[in-house]
Amino acid sequence: MKLKGQRGVLRGKLCVPGDKSISHRSVILGSLAKGTTIITNFLNGEDCLATIAAFRAMGIEIEQDNQVVTITGKGIEELKEPLEPINLGNSGTTARLLLGVLAGLPFHSTLYGDNSLTKRPMDRITDPLRTMGAKIDGRAKGKYLPLAVRGQQLTGITYHPPVKSAQVKSGVLLAGLLAEGTTTVVEKTKTRDHTENMLQAFGAKVDVQGLTVKIKGKQSLKGTSIQVPGDISSAAFFIGAAAMVPGSKITIEHVGLNPTRTGILDVVKAMGAKLSIVETSTIGGEKVGTITVEYSELKGITIAGDVIPRMIDELPIAALLATQAKGETVIKDAEELRFKETDRIATVANVLTKLGAHINPTEDGMVIKGVTPLTGTNVESYGDHRIGMMIAIASLVCQQEVILENPDAINVSYPGFFEDLNKLV
Incomplete structure (x- = not known):
C-alpha cells in the first residue's frame, strides 16, 4: 500500500x-x-x-x-x-x-x-x-x-x-x-x-x-x-497523529476511559500535547468519554514503571511520537513488548530506523532521539496490527512516500482504519 x-x-x-x-x-x-x-x-x-x-x-x-x-x-x-x-x-x-x-x-x-x-x-x-x-x-x-x-x-x-x-x-x-x-x-x-x-x-x-x-x-x-466503548488502543494512533502533525485538532467520542488503560493519555500530556478529556458516562463499570487533542511542540520524557501496563499496546505510537519530540525519550520496564504479536521492541526499532529515526533498542525498551525528520521507504507490518497502524501514522510526517507491506494485518483490530484516517486528513 x-x-x-x-x-x-x-x-x-x-x-x-x-x-x-x-x-x-x-x-x-x-x-x-x-x-x-x-x-x-x-x-x-x-x-x-x-x-x-x-x-x-x-x-x-x-x-x-x-x-x-x-x-x-x-x-x-x-x-x-x-x-x-x-x-x-x-x-x-x-x-x-x-x-x-x-x-x-x-x-x-x-x-x-x-x-x-x-x-x-x-x-x-x-x-x-x-x-x-x-x-x-x-x-x-x-x-x-x-x-x-x-x-x-x-x-x-x-x-x-x-x-x-x-x-x-x-x-x-x-x-x-x-x-x-x-x-x-x-x-x-x-x-x-x-x-x-x-x-x-x-x-x-x-x-x-x-x-x-x-x-x-x-x-x-x-x-x-x-x-462496548470505543477502543482507546485504536484511538491512541489518531491521538498521536494529531499531537505531532502541525495545525491538527481532532475529537474522538465514546472512548473507553478505564483508568487501567489511559496511560497513553498521561504520556501524551507529559510530552506537552494539548489534550482535554470529558467523562460522559459509566457503562458496565467502564468509564466512557470524549477526548480532544491538538498539535503542540512535544518534548522527550521517560516512560517507565506503573504506567507501562496501562499503555502496553500503545507503546509503538509513543515511540513514533518520541521521534518528533525535542530531546531524548527513554522507554523501559517494557519487556512484555517482546511477547506480543511480534517482538515489538525489535520491530518498532527496526521499522522507525528504516524511516530515518534514531532509536537504540534495550532489553526492556528503547532510547529515542528527536526531533528527527522521517523519510520514506518500503516497510513491513510483520503481520502486527499495531505496527501497521504506527507506520500509517508515521507516513503523515514522512518527507517521501511510504510503502506499507501487509497492511491487512490492521484488520485484526481496526478493519476501517484507513477510511477513518482519510476522513480526518
Missing part, C-alpha cells in the same frame, strides 16, 4: 471501533451465562471473530449483525466438546482466556493458531492452570500452541503472576469461576481490569482489594446487555 508523505493536517470528529479487550470478554462470559446477552458496538475484527468461532464450535448459539452480537446462553454445563481443533488465528487474548475456561470443562479440546501466535509463550497461563489441576499438553511441555486440553475439576489457588499481564490474570480468574473453592490473584502492578468489571456485570461476586482479586468458584452467570 502506497502512503503519501506529509498529507496535511488532521481535523474533525471520530468514533473508533469497539474495545477489543471488552469485546472478547463479553463473548466469553455471555457464552458461559444463562440467558440472552446482547452486545452492541462489538469490534468486528479478526481477533474477536476468532472468539465467536471458538464458542460456536462448543455449541453456543451466537448471531452477529455487524456490530451487534446476540448470544443465547444455556449455562456453563451446556458447552459441548468441539468436533474439530479450534483455530485461534492471531488472537493471543482468545488463546490465554480460553485456556482458562477449557481447563475446567469436562471434555477434550485442541487449540492452534497462525504462525505468529504459534511462537507466543503460553506457559505463563498453562503453568498456573496446571497448579489448579489442569491437564494441558503441547510443544515444549505446553509452552507453545498447538495445545491439547483434557478438562478437569480444578481447585482454587493463590497466584502471584511473575509477568504484568491482564491475559494471565483473566485466564486464572476464568478458571477460578469453574473451580472448587476460592481463587486469588495478587498482582505486582495493576493491569487492565475489564474481566473483573465484566464478571460483576454478569452477576458474579468478585472481591477486588488493591492488587488482590478473589473469586469463588461454581458461581452462575446471567445474560446481560453490554455496550
